[in-house]
Amino acid sequence: MGLKISEEEFRRIMESGKRVDGRAWDELRPIKIRIGVTERAEGSALFEMGKTRVLCVVRGPMECIPSHIADPERAILDVAYRMATFSTEERKSPTPSRREIELSKIIREALEPALFLEEYPRMMIKVYCLVLQADAGTRTASINAASLALAHAGIPMRDLVTSVAVGYCYGKIVVDLCSVEDELCADVPIAMMPSYRKITLLQADHRLPIDRLPEILEIGTKAIDKIYQLQKRALREMYATTTREITGGE
């Protein structure tokens, strides 16, 4: 899977003003969203961004398990980010790795500001993000899928959380990195509540000049707005049949 090219070749392509997969600098990979893919759980969503494919399932609000971690003031948000053994080129061990545990925490912290957890005291909301196919940007795709699954589960939210990765290399800013770019660029994942203009996640995994950060954020925000519109459209279409239900009845 993915292209294999050397660093020099990558640099040559970037400096000639192109991206390795031929996209424009601010072009997203094709996005596909399906909501309500599992029947038993309260909420579920499948989010695809290029070759990255993430399934997110939400259960709850439910009784807190184990009960000693229950908070009398608010619900516990439990996020599990996992990569399927078949999601990567080489088989991934099913044991949760350090990276998966860290990303679970990162995703939880990106989602928490959007939720009214205080409405469900002593309860638990479980979010499972399963990466079915990994091709860079799995954490951003997981956040996008999780916010849709939470909305589908009927959990009250301030806003949907939308996320995208922006990269910086050889003086160029690229949006929604593919796996080659992910390896060779500085990667800046951003998550936002778009209607509040509030950032809930901002990371950087490599050095980048601080004076380019405002530009990176601006470009990221524009990309996030595009994904946000797609998320809202997907949710509306999912419930479109239900509207006619109630308007037809009354």
Place this chain on the structure above:
Amino acid sequence: MADSFTKAHIVVPGDVIAENYNYTVKGAAIIRPDGKIVATRVGLLRIKGREINVIPLAGRYIAQKGDSVIGIIIDYSLVYWLLEINYVWKARLDASDFLKKPFDPTKEPITKYLKIGDVVYAKVAHTERGLPPILTCRDSGYGKLEGGRLISINPAKIPRVIGVKGSMLETIKRITKADIKVGANGIIWVRAEKPEIEELVEYAIKRIERESHVSGLTKKIQNDLIRGMHRIQRG
């Protein structure tokens, strides 16, 4: 902004419904500190005069005081039963609230009245943040449900099963002559003369859940039921 939402309209979390303080808010919406009114859940938007109401379309059943629910006994103690009502917690029903008279556990066992697996139609008497709800059968019409069958559907579709001013439910009851109790928690109890009639009602309710978006559904269900009843009576 609000004027563009006058008809029934689907809103999703984060949708700005109105941008000023001229409205009061009901249901799944909030007024943000900056004065904008936004939806917090996927729901149907209704604007009546100065009132904005978002009716949620998804979500688990959340017990509210005054709801009529159907529960199944799963446990008991000396003086109360615990019922599964499709909520986060099991609900508690005190023996005195069920019997409508004082109950003395030293004189008789609680299982004399209700055993594990029995089905009860009750009202939510009290709910408290983070604690199990308390049920009561003190009002008329509530009590143990004997015989019949239970049908479980999505709690969000219960209003459609009841219909406008109870029209759908009345239609089903009139044609099939079945006893039906509808719980706000998505559980429906049906008892009829013959099991075939119960099956017919179950089919009708599942069809309402599945095809709830079809307009004129009450008529279609009515035709279905009449045809079904003819077939059952002919044998």
